[in-house]
Amino acid sequence: MSSAEGLELGAESDLSLLQAVRAALTDAMDEDDRVVLLGQDVGRLGGVFRATEGLDARFPGRVFDTPLAEAGIVGASVGLAIGGLVPVAEIQFLGFLHQAFHQVTQQLARYRFRSRGRFHLPVTIRAPYGGGLRMPEFHADSLEAQLANTPGLKVFAPAFPDDAYALLRAAVRDPDPVVFLEPQRLYRSVRGAVVPGAVAEASIGVRLRRDGDDLLLVGWGPTVHTCLRAAHELEARHGVRSAVLDLRVLSPIDHDGLCEAAASRRRVVVVHEGVRSAGLGAEIVATLQEALADTISLPILRVTAPDSPYPPGRLEDDFLPTSEQVVVAALKVVGRA
Amino acid sequence: MSSAEGLELGAESDLSLLQAVRAALTDAMDEDDRVVLLGQDVGRLGGVFRATEGLDARFPGRVFDTPLAEAGIVGASVGLAIGGLVPVAEIQFLGFLHQAFHQVTQQLARYRFRSRGRFHLPVTIRAPYGGGLRMPEFHADSLEAQLANTPGLKVFAPAFPDDAYALLRAAVRDPDPVVFLEPQRLYRSVRGAVVPGAVAEASIGVRLRRDGDDLLLVGWGPTVHTCLRAAHELEARHGVRSAVLDLRVLSPIDHDGLCEAAASRRRVVVVHEGVRSAGLGAEIVATLQEALADTISLPILRVTAPDSPYPPGRLEDDFLPTSEQVVVAALKVVGRA
Amino acid sequence: MTHDWVPGRAAGDDSDLLQILGPDGQVTRRDLPCPGDDVVREALRLMLLSRALDEKCIRLHRQGRLGLYAPVLGQEAAVVGSHLAIDPAVDWLVPASREQPAMLRHGWPLDRLFASLLGRIEAARIPDDVRMLPRQQAIATQLPHAVGIAWASSIRRREGVTLAYCGDGATSEGDFHEACNLAGVMGVALVLVIINNQYAISTPVSKQTRAPRLADRARGYGFPGVAVDGNDLFAVYEATRQAVERARTGQGPTMIEAVTYRIGFHNTSDNSSLYREPGEVAEARQRDPVARLTTYAVTAGLVDRDTLDAQENEVRAEVDAAFERASSYPAPGPEEAFRHVFAD
Amino acid sequence: MTHDWVPGRAAGDDSDLLQILGPDGQVTRRDLPCPGDDVVREALRLMLLSRALDEKCIRLHRQGRLGLYAPVLGQEAAVVGSHLAIDPAVDWLVPASREQPAMLRHGWPLDRLFASLLGRIEAARIPDDVRMLPRQQAIATQLPHAVGIAWASSIRRREGVTLAYCGDGATSEGDFHEACNLAGVMGVALVLVIINNQYAISTPVSKQTRAPRLADRARGYGFPGVAVDGNDLFAVYEATRQAVERARTGQGPTMIEAVTYRIGFHNTSDNSSLYREPGEVAEARQRDPVARLTTYAVTAGLVDRDTLDAQENEVRAEVDAAFERASSYPAPGPEEAFRHVFAD
Numbered sequence A, B: 001m002s003s004a005e006g007l008e009l010g011a012e013s014d015l016s017l018l019q020a021v022r023a024a025l026t027d028a029m030d031e032d033d034r035v036v037l038l039g040q041d042v043g044r045l046g047g048v049f050r051a052t053e054g055l056d057a058r059f060p061g062r063v064f065d066t067p068l069a070e071a072g073i074v075g076a077s078v079g080l081a082i083g084g085l086v087p088v089a090e091i092q093f094l095g096f097l098h099q100a101f102h103q104v105t106q107q108l109a110r111y112r113f114r115s116r117g118r119f120h121l122p123v124t125i126r127a128p129y130g131g132g133l134r135m136p137e138f139h140a141d142s143l144e145a146q147l148a149n150t151p152g153l154k155v156f157a158p159a160f161p162d163d164a165y166a167l168l169r170a171a172v173r174d175p176d177p178v179v180f181l182e183p184q185r186l187y188r189s190v191r192g193a194v195v196p197g198a199v200a201e202a203s204i205g206v207r208l209r210r211d212g213d214d215l216l217l218v219g220w221g222p223t224v225h226t227c228l229r230a231a232h233e234l235e236a237r238h239g240v241r242s243a244v245l246d247l248r249v250l251s252p253i254d255h256d257g258l259c260e261a262a263a264s265r266r267r268v269v270v271v272h273e274g275v276r277s278a279g280l281g282a283e284i285v286a287t288l289q290e291a292l293a294d295t296i297s298l299p300i301l302r303v304t305a306p307d308s309p310y311p312p313g314r315l316e317d318d319f320l321p322t323s324e325q326v327v328v329a330a331l332k333v334v335g336r337a
Numbered sequence C, D: 001m002t003h004d005w006v007p008g009r010a011a012g013d014d015s016d017l018l019q020i021l022g023p024d025g026q027v028t029r030r031d032l033p034c035p036g037d038d039v040v041r042e043a044l045r046l047m048l049l050s051r052a053l054d055e056k057c058i059r060l061h062r063q064g065r066l067g068l069y070a071p072v073l074g075q076e077a078a079v080v081g082s083h084l085a086i087d088p089a090v091d092w093l094v095p096a097s098r099e100q101p102a103m104l105r106h107g108w109p110l111d112r113l114f115a116s117l118l119g120r121i122e123a124a125r126i127p128d129d130v131r132m133l134p135r136q137q138a139i140a141t142q143l144p145h146a147v148g149i150a151w152a153s154s155i156r157r158r159e160g161v162t163l164a165y166c167g168d169g170a171t172s173e174g175d176f177h178e179a180c181n182l183a184g185v186m187g188v189a190l191v192l193v194i195i196n197n198q199y200a201i202s203t204p205v206s207k208q209t210r211a212p213r214l215a216d217r218a219r220g221y222g223f224p225g226v227a228v229d230g231n232d233l234f235a236v237y238e239a240t241r242q243a244v245e246r247a248r249t250g251q252g253p254t255m256i257e258a259v260t261y262r263i264g265f266h267n268t269s270d271n272s273s274l275y276r277e278p279g280e281v282a283e284a285r286q287r288d289p290v291a292r293l294t295t296y297a298v299t300a301g302l303v304d305r306d307t308l309d310a311q312e313n314e315v316r317a318e319v320d321a322a323f324e325r326a327s328s329y330p331a332p333g334p335e336e337a338f339r340h341v342f343a344d
Ligand SMILES: Cc1ncc(C[n+]2csc(CCOP(=O)(O)OP(=O)(O)O)c2C)c(N)n1
Pocket: B040, B068, B092, B096, B099, C098, C137, C138, C139, C140, C166, C167, C168, C169, C170, C171, C197, C199, C200, C201, C262, C266
């Protein structure tokens, strides 16, 4: 697919995750002329990852390079939405959402509540995140737990091109604010079939990406792939059949889907790139042990980044959760270690 | 105690939590002339709660009213510390720490790590927080989970005057950054004995505020009192004897102390004013079920604020966790409901 | 070069401020237009209404019948004078928090304003056809919203300008800067009125900034800024009128600094005697904007003292009645703490 | 009033910039001092060293032997000229991120700089006696730190000024504003040099702000600002020297905008041909600051072409040797990912 083309209706395409993001933006802009894009370098350059490449040319007057000011970007998106538009803002890297955190938590997430429904904010904030690309400081941080601790905000994270497309379309259509987390390591390394026009339902939730009876591995974004690699290894080398659940919607969590997937398998390992303490894995553990108090097997293990700042360079390999660690944890919860 | 007097050595005093904070600041400034205070309205006014009342007069040139700019306050504190001082900054209300969140998470918390120990930041950020005072929006938010998700930061929360004094003294002496959460509802409503010069140890952790064999209630800051009320009720009305654990150090969590207290009692309820999802309660649950997989009783229940923005006015009574809810949860975990 | 640097005006020297109506109620600048008689009459009514509201709320607070309240006492000319230059039917209002008379004129009914102070949140809802944001409790965060609204108008080619307010304290926040800079870059139809009431809680503007004037900031964003006598309704009105005209004709944003004084406390929980001298407040009372406009109106024969008395009684009655109505609205049930988080 | 507003200089008109050394290497302002010969010689050496470093790093990156690198190509006069005006023995350096020659002159050894680029983080540690912060990856966040350091000096009555750098893009961040305003209020000994290289990644300064000059912002913080030809080492040096003098004598902060051009890409992962015309870059190369200073130095008899060639070989050898040393330092073991989170 060339830059900035939507998907041809009816024809399934094989796309990279990055292309799927671009296709979703293209189709969303085609569908609804209230959709506008804004962010640092999203115009002529098409973003540092080229996610918005060609969109400025294709939709003149609807793609805006902004000054280097994240709070301004999020805050202006609030106003653009109130003014009748459907803004899709890019934060160049998720770590820099902290520059705008007050606008996110106090404003974006609370406008409907504060105004008793007088205003609602159909805003999407897209941001690349996650490790593996040897990025500079702050460029790889996983902040999903902090976003999930913010009522009024939805958080989506795709792990495959089909979801990158369908979830982003859903995010843009959502009448409420969505933070859309794009795993940068997967942008070009993952390809897959994308069905044009496939917009995820309003009631989107978890999705089983691999079946298996012995235990459940839970991940989102980049760690869905970590889990899939571990599951493969577990089956091939240890005869352990693990299911892999892609959480997809990190907030509000799809409790029913999560509990259903865990109930039959009883043993669970949660895997995330965010640091361990007060990470989103803890929420999943807390939910499961409460909802499935009689059936769940303890311990539910977490395989996560440790409680230290994201390290530079190659050290990220010692920081990020690996499929080997997931295998070890899985063997432990099935009582084989 | 009049404003801005330190504690007389040797003599125990009966102080409000607010007075204990002021005494700790006074004694810290007396002890070490590198200690300086900065923040909005902390000088002549002595802060909106009068926590720093009289300190400007007593320590001329060491207490600074700043412009209305939280990121500037935290960012300047980083520089003040690098420049050889020991800054104690006040953020007028914890909710407004989000205005400075990038300076907190990217800078304050990571300077030692980034510089491989060349710089370290003995900075204390004090902030009133928590509900019960019918405050305007953002003035009552509990953000401890997000701070605990930030490696490189310590988070202390006192529930009584003795800890307000001893933990604040420890925070100021700590070579690393500490966010010190002051439960505003308790400022004037809780009094207690304070031992002058009592500085908490470097290895501070949990503290049992009430003993009991049947179950463990875990809280911090304002909810320690919610737990104590519930424990009283549980014993008086239901004959259930609950221990109350004051977490005190919210990050890094004192795992050993927490698990030790939970191990013998097996049933646990965690209570916090922060919203439920991805709250710090989840971390405690996740820790306990892992460390005590064979002994802990499920479910571990959480009594928390719901996943909605902090509501205005009297609605906070329907939002905050109550001792009645804790009683109900406690009866459930001991199998009496 | 830097050795040419002149640090700016001497403290207390206000001779640079635009002034049309002097403290004695006399017009000092014959070369500039005065507002028409109808505007003056409406201004006077709004200012009296605002005073009546402040009085009522403070009394209610003392009686324990109302929560925190932030009066606009002393700043009425700055707020009313600027708001009178916009048209609520097409223009947006983005308040900071204490601009009550602007909110009322914009179309938020008085009983709903009271309802908000009483925590009757459903009744307090801003009506669908009123183009106004709710009060903002996080200082300066409303400014990027205002820019976004104005920007949306320009993208959608809609008429209507956006009038936003903030305080002197708010100008120190990063959001002020990011908003102003974006407004300049996008050339949006924004009129930003800084109500410089000399204080942010206890912090005097001299500790807030060393800028000679806050309006000096505008140049650094590439649009005009003007500092006016904020106790002079005519100056505020004229400066805003020009700014609105610029905005309507696609010439971009304008910053107006209305230099006034917060005669009252910061809010009902504040004790301002802890940080400012009584003499200072007494002196500020000499520059009372309501008295100034009244003198003008009486001298010009627009009203007489009797009409004024009658009008004062009228607005008081209006305030009392609105409060009674507001008190009759239902208090929110517990379920309201969980509604409106997301679309149903 | 707002109708007096003049939006500022025409695009491309740089006649307002302070310039001492013209593009042809001739002194254009006889009324202002030129740096002494030793300063010029040191400047030349640092600029050549900086070029050699840029070249080496880009080559290494292409060979896959070095990660991301951000060259300072084209901005050497702005960085070197300003840093030469401070004294590393007493003054603090707060870099943004690409001011390599300033970091080197401040005392960070070249092999340690290389070690940082190679991820040898322990070897890259800034020595205890070097008063310099590490590079900053979060744009503009270093500015409040710089203010804090300068403020600490003033509280502790220590000598030493703080020289901080930021880019044109950084001036749009809230942190820039909060830092500048605080610096003004506290009157600290800060010299802020904005390296306006016309771009923030792909975003030209014309989309970054409508301010006629970024240095115009200074007035809004109550201290002087000056815009200089950032390709003119003499102008940058003189403006900084005056600013440092102001700071040392307790007269507070100064803002200097060095108007220059980023001749290279943003960093080694950027393809700048996607967003700017080759003609624009070619034109900027005409104003090459190194060529300008070289012409002056040769004309003035400070160096001859042979010495220059020798010096170029010398700095290249220095760079090569430093890289070899850096490569021999140990890569961090996995435990380094968990060390230095807190005091042991
Ligand atoms: C971001 C933020 N920081 C701090 C506060 C606490 N606070 C409430 S009002 C106020 C002073 C505001 O001053 P100014 O902007 O001059 O407005 P004024 O109250 O004078 O109308 C402060 C510091 C807040 N509400 N929001």
